Structure formats: structure tokens, C-alpha cells
Amino acid sequence: MKKLLLIALILFLKSNFSQNYSSPDSNFQLSFSTNEKGEFYYQLKYKDKFVVKNSRLGFVMNDNGDFFSSFEIENVKENYFNEKWSTVWGEVDSILNQYNEVKVTLKQVSSNRFLIITFRIFNDGLGLRYDFPKQENLKYFIVKDELTEFSLSGNHKAFWIPGDYDSQEYTYTTSKLSEVNSSKGLSFDDIIVKSIPGNNFVQTPLMLKSDDGLYINIHEAALLDYPVMYLEVDKQNFVLRTHLCPDVFGNKAYLQTPFNTPWRTIIVSEKAEKILESNLILNLNEPSKIEDVSWIKPQKYIGIWWGMHVGLYSWNYADLDNTRIETTDWQNLKPNGKHGATTERTKRYIDFAAKYGFDAVLIEGWNVGWEDWFGHWKEDVFDFITPYPDFDVEEVSNYSKAKSVNLIMHHETSASVTNYERRLDEAFRFLKNYNYNSIKTGYVGRIIPRGEHHDGQWMVNHFTRVLEKAAKEKICIDSHESVRPTGLHRTYPNWLSAEASRGNEFNAWSEGNPPEHETILPFTRLIGGPMDYTPGIFQLRMDYYSPENKFQVHTTLAKQLALFVIMYSPVQMAADLPENYERFPDAFQFIVDVPVNWQKKKVLSAEPGDFIVIARKDRNSDNWFLGAVTDENEREFNLSLGFLDEGNYEATLYCDSNDANWKTNPMSYKIEKRFVTNSDKIKIRLAEGGGCAISFIKK
């Protein structure tokens, strides 16, 4: 009997083979095999439907190129994992992490080198990654290409943005995979730096819907010391092939064993709602590396910011176009009269924040250099420590302390990252000195070191480095124009949020974001982590500020409120001007009430590109909040309130009025109060481009 088993094992290890491994609930079936060339393939089924057909794994290296064939399976190890863990902050207070793990050790016979492929099969999808163990014949190596494939079962519908090494700030296109073409139909002339490798490349998180009814989301988790993954679309065979962000030599990653790649993730469900409820990405990230997390606090904030986007204020203090940070006489410039970040205005914002219970105030344009910060690939732009003459950092700091309002430091780097890194020690000393507790970073422009990209390994390491340095100093980060999240906020909970997508600001000065935009983002960008979308615009038409400005936000006012629930972020901005909020105090009450940290999440209804309805329970009370948004189509929902806990709630409904319409009448809303329990239903109607927000206050 023993002998037989051994023979079976040997056969199993030495020959091509195929065997099924399942998710804990048995809905997913994973199998893998090597072919006659020793190439390694995997496939994934969900309830007997193919999610991924035979798809290759492996690498091309810079030296000894082939690391994808001549593989023999050395051994296979299985493991079951089941754990519940608590979040520091987030959409839910605890998360179940349950999976079957399969570790396949491959030996490349030709080179006597080893590669481990680890699969984790969850009840909501699959994660797979490569481990390069410490070994004699592989110490330092350069990845030329990663060959990971996702061979799909058909010509799925895709919600995609173009692959771009430097930006994710695109509107989404919905098309069949066969119709992916980033040279067509996209309006992205408003994107500042574009680096598109070709027309068939798309970014992740990529949302797909198959004709046989599966919602599939492909992304990555735990992106560390490695470049961003894009997907090249084979439009004939519906195979997605990994394309990594290169450096200037076309090299993808400079690595040293032991090393493991990020996880390649596939979330799958028959229900769109379950995609939004998945925690697979977070589960594939490591627990917090920060031991004491008591200082990390979600925050709702306002800022001196939107005023610049609508043209009322300027970041810059003077009007000049040829300055040098080290030699310009900043104290004696002639002010242009529009500078936003003055001491007086900042104090008024602090007053407003204190009055309405906001945690923090962001001040942009406080520091010298904005006259001439952009577009010249210039290295020494900002010094991060010199305020403009009309911004008294000491006075502002003292005032904010007295009012118990936090200050958010703004570090725009203009993508001159070498400059930022070499000034970082001093910049941190400065901000700690003035009592700032978080930083909004910005990376607008072409990266310096010249030749690097926002999404390359070097920049990925930069972002991690800033997180680690910030953690040491007990500082939180909200990164703009950064790499898009991959669940790393589990490991670095001081990474509160990121932009890394097309935010609300585009509505102020460009063709903007179409009404469907916010019904897609939660299925794409937000799968990786929170986004600082900056919702809450009340004054939706820009001609209010100047008649010639014909741009407008592509939502109704009620939808702007709903976004506080739909677009999860632990650092959530009420982006409009205080004076606009004071024009609509009844609507503003929702922003005052809505929290930024949650206990529970319930996705009531969702379809990417069409609509999303989410209910969330406050982490620090028994109150619930609901947001519903639609695309350019009017919709009605008859919502069961079964998600509420036992007891009575006062529901306040902030809805589109009957004649509201995102384009023609966006600011028309109505507010209604009623008492409800969890056995009630509520009928709501969303206007074209509209939304609805509801607070349920426990009585």
C-alpha cells in the first residue's frame, strides 16, 4: 500500500498532470499542468464555468532569458487557512480570511533554478503569486517580462481605461474585449502626462461581465518592490497578458532572492453586489507593519482647494513664469491678489471646520514655488518648508490647535521625486514642528529621475518609502497622482487614501466625468482601496463663478451627497467652498452627519456602469447611512430596510427633486424625514445623473 502511494507520488511529480483544488465552499476549481516543453499552465472554474482557461505562468529574465519552460513540478503543498481579523479602520470592522492554499514548487531543469507558485482559493476568487526562494543559482536578477496570462472564456464586456505608465485619470469605456482600442473615442486631452504603450492595453482593476452571467474583476494585491501590472488584450482570443511598467531600459524589476511578486487576483461572482463586498484584496495583504496604530484616525475634512479649481483663487502668490526656489526673493514678490492660502482665509476655514465638526483642514498653495511649478521637467521646484509671505504657518498652527482642528500638509512634488526625497527629512521636521498630522502628496508631471514612470518599480518603492517614513513620524498619507492601491492600507494603515483615478476636480475645468463614472469606479479603482474622490460639490455649474466657464459637474446635488457613502474613503473631503455649504444648510446637514469609518457594509443593488446602492453602519454609533447613484438614466428603487438593526430610526432622505436633472437642473433637491424600522421599505427615485442619500439615526 505504501509502495503504491510512493509510485503514484513519483508519477504525479514527474509527469504532466492535472488535478483539481477547490475553494472552501467548493465553488471554485483550480487546476494546473506542465506541457511537453515544461511550460506551466493553470485554469480556474466557477461552478463548472470557465473563468480562466489554460493560461501560462512564468518569466523572461534579462540574463538567461527563459524562466518559463523546462519546468518540472518538484512538489505541491496544500494548506487551509481560516481567520477573522480586525481592521484599524475601514468599510467593515472585521474580515473573514478563509482560503485553501496550494504551493507548487517548480524546478527549471535546464538551469537548476526554482520558482514557487502560490495559489490561494477563496470563496470569492483566486490569488496567485510567484515566490523566488533563496537559492544558489538565482541571487540577483532583472525581470524583462512577466508572462502571467488570463485566458478568458469569451468576448466579455469590459469597463476599461487605457494602460498608461503615468496616469489613471481617464473616464471609462464600456466595450467588448474585442473592441478595446485606446486610440478611439476617449477624451483625455486634459491628462497631463500620458505614456500609453499601445492601443490594446488596459489597466486594473479591470471589471468584466461574461455573457454567461459572471462578474469578474482582475487586479493585483500587495504591490511592493515591483512595477504595476497592465493587461494587454488579445482581441481575437480574449487572452489578457501581463505587461509590467518598464523603466527607461525596458527593464521591469531589479530583484534579489528571496522575493515574492504581488498577488494576481481574480474576484468572481454571479452577483455584481458581491464584487463590491469582496475583501479578497485586503486578505492577500500582510497585517499591519505598524505596531501602535492608536494615532491613525480617519478624518472628514475641508480645504483651500476647490476655490483654485473654479478659478476664484490661485495656488501661486505672484504671477511669474521664471523663478528659482533657492534664489527668488519670495518675500518681496508682487502679490497677484488671488492667492488662496492666506492666514486669514485659513483661519476662517478652521472656524468653519470647528463649527461643523470636521476633523481637519487642507491648505494647498501655502508654500513658495507655485509660480512656476509645472511643465518644465524642472528638478528644484518646491522646498516644502518656506511659506508665502501671507501665510503665517505659526499663527495658523496655534489657531488650529486652539480650535482642535487638524491641519493636512500639502506636499506637491511636481513629480520631482529626487528633490522630494532629499528634502524629506527637513520637510518632516517642519510639519511635525507645526503640528500637522497628515500629508496630501501630489505627483503632477513627468517623473524625475527622468526616465522613470509613476507606475514603475522605482516609484512603487518611493511610495512605500514615504509610507514607512511617515509611519515612524506618526503621519498619515493621502497620495495623489500616485500608484493605484492594491490593498496595502492593511499593511500600512497610515496610507489613508489615494487619488490615482479621475476625481471630481475634472468636472471643474474639463469635459468632466460622465454621469456613469461613479457607478464604475467602485467596481474598478476602489477594488484596490480608498479613493480621495472629493465629493460634496453643491455649486454644480461653473458659470456661477464666471459666465464664460461652461463646465459643470455631471451629477445632481443629491448624488454628490450619496457619494459620501458610495465612494468609500477614511479621509473624505467636503470639497465645496464653505460659503456654498452655508447657502444650503439643510442639504449640508447630511455631510455634517455622515461618518468616515464604518462597522458594516451592505451592497443593496449594483450594476457596473448603471447604478449602485450601498448601506453602511457607522463604526461609532448605531446609525446607518445609505447612498444610491445612477448613471445618465433615471431609476427607481424600492429598498427593503432589512439591513437596519432592531429598533426605530429617524430616516432623512436627501433626494433629487422631481424636476432635477444633472444637466439642466442639477441643484434641485428635496429633503424628507420619516421614522422607519428594519421591516419597512423605502421607495426612492434618482433623476438622470442623480442620486439619493439617506441617514438613519437610531432613536
Add this chain to the structure above:
Amino acid sequence: MKKLLLIALILFLKSNFSQNYSSPDSNFQLSFSTNEKGEFYYQLKYKDKFVVKNSRLGFVMNDNGDFFSSFEIENVKENYFNEKWSTVWGEVDSILNQYNEVKVTLKQVSSNRFLIITFRIFNDGLGLRYDFPKQENLKYFIVKDELTEFSLSGNHKAFWIPGDYDSQEYTYTTSKLSEVNSSKGLSFDDIIVKSIPGNNFVQTPLMLKSDDGLYINIHEAALLDYPVMYLEVDKQNFVLRTHLCPDVFGNKAYLQTPFNTPWRTIIVSEKAEKILESNLILNLNEPSKIEDVSWIKPQKYIGIWWGMHVGLYSWNYADLDNTRIETTDWQNLKPNGKHGATTERTKRYIDFAAKYGFDAVLIEGWNVGWEDWFGHWKEDVFDFITPYPDFDVEEVSNYSKAKSVNLIMHHETSASVTNYERRLDEAFRFLKNYNYNSIKTGYVGRIIPRGEHHDGQWMVNHFTRVLEKAAKEKICIDSHESVRPTGLHRTYPNWLSAEASRGNEFNAWSEGNPPEHETILPFTRLIGGPMDYTPGIFQLRMDYYSPENKFQVHTTLAKQLALFVIMYSPVQMAADLPENYERFPDAFQFIVDVPVNWQKKKVLSAEPGDFIVIARKDRNSDNWFLGAVTDENEREFNLSLGFLDEGNYEATLYCDSNDANWKTNPMSYKIEKRFVTNSDKIKIRLAEGGGCAISFIKK
């Protein structure tokens, strides 16, 4: 009369023209002209001999490419300058700076942009540079090519090394310009990083000798915010064309007006000795930017260094080939038993330094990371703050303070400059804390940011940045594998010295430096500034350390002594092991006596590639020191001592013994004492590859 003048002036400005401008002593004649295309040319004569024939000036830009034609001369301004200035330290205590300046303002008619060309005509040569004034139509620009030409009058003899973006560590070839070919006859397999753009490129300082008896040296002065200049040799027409070190995009410099380029320099004399006495390069640099220079002190030093080169010791503590700076357990590595920088050895070196009056001790290999520092283009190699377990930095620091010996910090960056810059604040805090007063920096390997070169604008700015930061902290710099000097030690007197050439170390582990090497370096590399050549090797054959090591230093012992006078550096190393010095205490006395800071310099006799004899007067006493070196040929000199001041001197002659020979009998020397005055002559004989050192102690 007035009217006539005006007409003449207009003609002068608007038409092609040629006019002569002279040096103060009238020996040099400069003229310039524009041709029918509006291209600008200059030429230079010395006593009616052409130094430079009609040679173009101008630029190609990245945008609006042509910045070399369509020029009109807008105006010409002349100025005479005459000043004597004092050096902080140096070869002489004061320097005469006397020149006629001609500033030519050019207007590019096609673009309405302006360029100023500034000529300074000295009695020993010419400096010319470009100024881009602040102007409406030129703010930011990228230099694609600088077109500066040096059209020589014939097929001169040249002493050259190959143009290389990353290294100057070559032996020199002596050939006609027409025979320049860096693919032939050079042995440079021992150079670690080579980036040679082509076979016809040479580096500066370039030493030339014309058939009609002129010595010509071409280099640059005040290289700031700009890449290194190489010269492309047109072997048919003997035109040298500027080639700037590119970045990875082929861009040369990212600039902003106002800006001026470095000076392009031509030193000319009928006498080789005068080339070595020229201060033209220093004169073209700006005065010290450091106000308080009282803390800047030249120093003679020893170090834990040569022991590694000869294989006795190792930089690394353990033998490993796959480490990570942040995660390796450095404290518990298994020592290899050869580690050089131990606490005990360092204390012995401090004792030795104290005993013989050395100012400082350099300790290399004190910090973790050396196990695996090289060759992988790895970014996080050193942290600059963590000592090996057998190096007690606190104990060493206290011991050195007690013995009044300075410590020289060693910062090997392995060319990972991003890593160095981001750790620099902490590294400086560390070294200040432990009382180090200078840093030997090292840049071995391929530069990170990947794609940059040692000689590119980005790295030039890095070196300046380190100098400025060091100056703030009162730290001196001795940079190895850095950009070669261009007289910037006038502006940054804390830049004591640099390697940036092929030093003595090559003799320990390679084919080495031929006997002529040190007769060429003062005419080439040292024209730009001091070199840390590390002379003073007494144990000249390496088989002393291990029988299989057949390498040897290509000089006699006496020549090693002479190098302390020939190879000027304010931070001069006695490079051999203390135990070797103690084997030859009589010869070592010269090293003990010789100073490193000088009042006067007299070049008694010199011919590049053949021999050099220099006498120098100590800055702090009335003593003189003389060094004489020869190439592979034996030579005799009958030296007049007229350079000595009035009075009696005890002369100690450290000479090759009669049977000395660099190859077969290098360590044979004789020492002789006699009393002399300035009316005496001394006859000395140098062996093949030999030298002679003489101290003249005032009685």
C-alpha cells in the same frame, strides 16, 4: 566726428566683422566673426601662431533646434580686470587674476532670442563661456548639443584618455591627433564601468604639443549644473568638437535662464613648465561661497585601505553574496577573519598617526553592506550609519579625540546616489555625532538613477549638492569616482580633493600605471584641481604579500616620495601600511616632514610624458621641498637652487640608489644630507621609473 563714429559703430554691429582683442601682455590675439548664415566663429593666436583657427560656437536645442545661426552681433563690451586674491589653501598663497574681457551679445534674428559669449583673455590663455540672459523668448530649454569647436593648427601630439561617461581611470596614450583611437592599444579591462561613445572621443584636460613649439591645454572651468565636456577628434582636419555627457534620452542639460555655461579653457605656452604654473582655471572660478573658512584644513593622512588592496584585509566582515541592508542580521554574521576596520586596528592607526604627526585616519569598510555591495545595480546597499560588530564607533571616536587625530568618514555609495541622497541627513548627523570632520566619498559602479552617468548634469549637481551640504556642516570632501575637478575648489574650498583619475591603487591589482603616468597627470587631470593619488607606497612588489601576486608598483621608492611634491593635494595620503613605514624609518622621514599646504610653487623642468621637477615652499615655514620624477628613462638634472630664499638650508636628498630600477630593483634608495644656499646647484640622477625628493629645512 561724433556722427562718423556712430556710422562706424553701426557698420561694425550689423555686418560681418573681425577685430583683434589682446591679452594684457599682447601675446594673445582673439578675433571673431559671423558668416553669411549668421554663424559665429572665433579664433585665437599666440604671437602670430594660430592656437585655434576659425571655430564655431553655438547650440542645438531640443525645441526650436537651431541656436547657432541667424545671429547678429548686438553689441560688444570690453573690460579689463586685475586683482590679486588669496587662496584658502593651495599650491600658492596668492594668485594674480588679470585679463581683458570681451562680452559679445548675439541676437538670433529668426527667433528674437539672445546669447552672450564672454571671452577672457589672460596672459596664459583664453576662457570663453556662454551666457543665456533672462529674456522673454527663452525661459526653459534643453540643450541637445553644444557646438563649441577648437580648430587646431595642425596634427598635434596629444596625451589623451578615451572619452567615457563614467570613468577617467585610464592610462594615457601619447599619439598624434590623427592616431586617436580608443579601441586600440589601451588596456582598460580593469575599469569597472565603461561608457565610451566612440573611438574618437577624448577627455579633458587634454594636453597637446604642436610641431611649432606650443604647449596647449584644453579643459573647462567652473562646471556647475551642466554635463562634462568631452572632445570629439576630427582626425582629418584636427578640429576638436564638444561632446557633452548625455542623459538617457540623449539630452545634455535641462536649463533655465539666466544661466551661464562652464568656461571652455585654453592654456598656452612655449614652455611646458608654464602650463603647470598656470592659475587660469582657478581664476575662472568664482570666489569662495563659504564665508567662514577657518575650519577648512589641509590634512596628511593614513588609513585602513592599502591593506585591502594588497589582499591582507577585507572591507567586508563576513563572506556572503546575497544580503539586504535592512534585514540581514549583521550583528550575528560569521566573521571571515580578515576584516580590516576593527576597533583594535583603528586604534593602532590612530597611535601611529599621533606619533608621526599625521592629521587624520581614514577607515574604510567600517559599515555594514560590503559583503554584497557591488555589481548588481542594487539600490539599497549601504546605510552609512551601522558599524560592523567589531568596529566600536564610539570607542574609536573617543580615542581619536584623546589623541588629537581626526577621523575621515568613508561613504562608499556604490553609485546608488538616490540611496545616498535620501540617507544623507542621517549620515551627516551620525558623523557629526562621532566627530568626523571630512568624508571620502566613493561612486563605484553604475549610477542609480538608472540611466544617469557619473559625468552627466544630474550627477554634477549631486556632487555640488554634497559640497554645499557638507559646507553647512563644516565637513570637507575628498570625492572618488566623481566628476573630475574644474577649479571649483576655489568656490567650494571644502572640496579638498578628488580621485577622478587612475590612482596608485591600480598598481596593487592590475597591469598598473606605466612609469610615465605621473609625468602626464600634472599636465592633464591635475590642471583641474588636486588629486588624491595616494602616494607613498614603500613595499612595491605585491609578491611580498602573496607569492602568486605578480603585480608591482611601476616606480621606485624614491619616486613615491617625490610624488608628495609632484602630485599636489591638500589631503594627501601616506598610503602604505604603518608596518612598512616602520621598516624604512629613514625614508619615511620625508613623508613625516613634507607639508600639504604651500606658499610658492616653482616648476623647474618639465616635459609631459617624460619628466617633471617641482619645488614648493611650505605655507607655514621657510622650508622648501622638491620632487623630481621621470618616466621609464633614466635622467639627470643639474638643478639651480635659485628658488630658495636667502639663508642656509639643510638639504636631505632621497634618491634612487645607483642600481635602482622600477622593475628589477625598485626599493633601493639612498639618503644624503648637505647644507646649501640659493646660489648652489644640486645634481640628481633618477633611475628608470625613478624619482628624487629633497627637503630643504631652513637653518
